[in-house]
Amino acid sequence: MNTLDLAPHEFDAHLHFAENDLGPWFGADALVKDADGSRSAEFTHAGEQWVARLSYRDEGGLLPPTGGVTDGGTSVEHETIREFQFKIARHPDEDPVGKQDFTAHMSPRWGGLHAENSDGEVVEIPVPPTLQNDGVDLRIQGSNIEFTRYLDLFQTAARVLGFSARYFQKPEHTSNVMDAEKYARLHRDSSGPVHARDGPIASMAHLLEDDRTGYRKLVQNDNDEHGNNVQGYYHTATLDAERLGEAFPGHQYPKEVKHYYAREAATLDASEALAHPKVGASLQHSLLGREQTVRYENLVALERELDQTVLSVLSDAGLDVSPGDMGRSPYVEMDAYWTPSTSERGPDPIQLDLTRIRQEQESVVVRHLTDGLSPVQWESLSTLVADGGEVSPQDLADANDRHVGSVRRALRSMEELVSRKYGEVGLRSDYVAEMVHDAVQDAREATRTAVETSAKAIEAAERGASDAMAEWVAWCNRHGVDIRNRADALEIDLGEFDGVTWSYNGMPTTVSHRLKTAFEKWEAAGQDPERFRQAVVKFRANGVEGKRRAWKALR
Known part of the structure; x- marks a missing residue:
């Protein structure tokens, strides 16, 4: 089926290139020197205008190789080992917001590379095995660009800046992804079910966790930095791969699932995109094991996991992830970098169990x-x-x-x-x-409750009531169900329920179950079933008062 196409947000990756040894680094040095410190150019990519700039980057303290020759046999005569920065951005005429861009920090790499830190201490720089015989590390950090476009955009920018066309063709297999996020922007009056107390974010954090193992972090902050109350301002559930695997079979990567607003959202009018929240999922690289990494060559698989996570969370919250009419959908259309649309490209959401x-x-x-x-x-x-x-x-x-x-x-x-x-x-x-905590606490009251229940059942029996009526009275006392006879209709107070989920009929499933049991025992006791059906049912679920007619929940 066609599903919602999500927007890319943050991206961070290390791309390793070794096919031309230190050639790209020498090339950058020559180009910047010839241009007196920086070099700029413009280019067209996929019908869009982009600008690129190459310059020196603040020195990182890298030291020349011992004896002036790297372990890979390359002669390096530079006394200062400079690093370089590419700044690549959408042309301001086409991106007035100025947030569709990325930087590419290029550093030379060879086996035995050292650097001197600010304290004067000399430390060895870890170098991946593919760069031990000389190469370059290109760290790309950007936002609001399709993940698979970064390398193409960089290659095009490098050529127009003057680099050889043979450079930066094929990243080494050690290239890896540090961060990646996909999102959808929802209307603020539609996103409540996502960050609700019994919504998918909170439920994932509470359920998908062994009590003593794994990683789980839940954040529920409804106040912005200025103290303004913004419901759902920053709600996140961060889970390791094992925990996520319980809800998303086959997923390999730890993630953070989040519902969040921009800092200035409280002061903005609803006509502005930033007044509305994002629902996203991002890679949590820090939760990978010491020997684990997310290979750049697996970027498509990672993106599919992120897409599926967001779509599944939206779907679980009752939001349509295959809207036919975008004008009536819960998604914001004025986002600067995302226009809601559907296609067959995205994965089908997983029904979160x-x-x-x-x-x-x-x-x-x-x-x-x-x-x-x-x-x-x-x-x-x-x-x-x-x-x-x-x-x-x-x-x-x-x-x-x-x-x-x-x-x-x-x-x-x-x-x-x-x-x-x-x-x-x-x-x-x-x-x-x-649940066990509640049961342990309830157990301390069990004897008193049992005595009271038995006494009331005996009292009912002594009044000549049937065994079924005695059972009805005992059941009500045991579960704290209060029945009041009103002139217009029966009133049934089912009591309090915590940690509940809501069903199709507008009542929590556990509340509906208790009401149906009450009806069965009421009928068995010979009472008027129609009077029960017309009763007003009251309950408190997750601290929220609820009231419905019994027949609506029993149908």
Whole structure:
């Protein structure tokens, strides 16, 4: 199907070139010297006007090779090893905003390269294996340009600036990507479901995490730098590859998923693009393992992952990622660098199974609690909930005056709730931890609740009520359901619910489930089903008051 084409934002990559040894570096030195310090040119690329400038870059302290000859055998007679900077930008006549541009910092590389830092200390510069026998590193940093255009634009700019056409033809396989982001800009009155408390960003952060392993970071900031309240100002979920793999099977790269506004958004009119937020996904290179990297040759695969992540988040928030009429879509059309459109180029969004993951974790907790836990299991769970550090089976045993063997047996029987490795124990996920915490707290009230429930059920039975009616009364007390008879209609207060997701009928799934159970028990007790259907249902979900007619939720 046709899906939304996303916009490129930040990009950062190291491109390595060794096919001409240090030739490009010598060429840059000669061109800049001949032009008295800098050289400029204009060119056309894909029907667009661009400008390019080559100049010296502030010295980075690189030192000449020992003996004036590199390990690759190249003679370098320069006493000062300069570095060079290309500035390539869209012509100001075509880019009045001035943010569609990039820099390319060129540095020579050879085996055994050293530099002197500001403290006078001499350090060795890491050099990739493909440049050990001489070459150049080209660091490209830019924004608002299609990722695959950077190399083409640079090659064209280099030629018009005077470089040999044979330079910069094929990046070495060690070339790598440090940062890349894709985004869509949403109307501010449409983006709420993305950053909502039960939206996809928050849900990903809460669910896709082992309690003690991996990386997960959630930021929810609704105030800008001036203290203005901007709902959804900066909401992000940063997850490592393992965590993301739970929601995006086959994805390899860690990412940050974000909903964010420009700094000045609070002061802007809705007619301006920057008054509206972006929803994006960016590579998180810092979360890669020490031996891992994102190869430039895998750029297309990376971009596909970013596209799919953003589209999936938008879709999960209920936004149309295949709009037929852009004029009525939730996407902003006045963005300087993006015009919403659809095509077959982009990947189909993945249906985020965050609800499935949440329900699976709920069922695991409920099953264990329903089946009954031994005292040792309860004690272990209580300790894990209360202790945020590293906990071993021996720690659990010591904390609760138990034999460590008993604790290990208890943990083995709860492997769906807890994870165990390397002598450490943790709850399976942040969401499981929340549910277990609530269960542990509720357990302390269990005896009192059971006594009150039993007493009311007995009282109902003594009044001559049926067993079904006694069960109805007991169920209401056990779940905190309050029934009030009004002159016009029954009022049913289902109580409070946290960490819920919303279903198609406008009520959280857990609320709907409780209401349907209540209706079944009401009917079984011989009460008027139509009176129940016309009842006003009240509830509090994630701290928000809700009210609906029962028949709308029961249909």
